[in-house]
Amino acid sequence: MTRARKLVRQVAMRLFGDEVGCSDGGCVFGHPGGMQTNGGCQCIKEREPVILKRNLMRMAEVARVLACVSPETPAPEAKQ
Numbered sequence: 538m539t540r541a542r543k544l545v546r547q548v549a550m551r552l553f554g555d556e557v558g559c560s561d562g563g564c565v566f567g568h569p570g571g572m573q574t575n576g577g578c579q580c581i582k583e584r585e586p587v588i589l590k591r592n593l594m595r596m597a598e599v600a601r602v603l604a605c606v607s608p609e610t611p612a613p614e615a616k617q
């Protein structure tokens with residue numbers, strides 16, 4: 538698991554609880570590790586669109602805050 542994926546998972550758990558996410562390797566809330574599926578993130582498929590949008594906006598806001606307080610960790614697009 539990459540550092541970024543771990544960070545996504547940690548933030549999602551803090552925001553939404555330890556049970557957030559699904560078994561898909563590409564889960565929008567980060568995969569907890571171990572066995573994984575690859576049929577697509579169930580979190581996107583099963584949530585009401587308004588709830589999904591709210592949750593993803595929270596995640597994006599956290600990422601923006603982290604980017605501002607952690608300048609030593611540039612975003613992937615900032616690498617040269």
Ligand SMILES: [Zn+2]
Pocket residue numbers: 558559560561563564565566578579580581
């Ligand atoms: Zn998921």
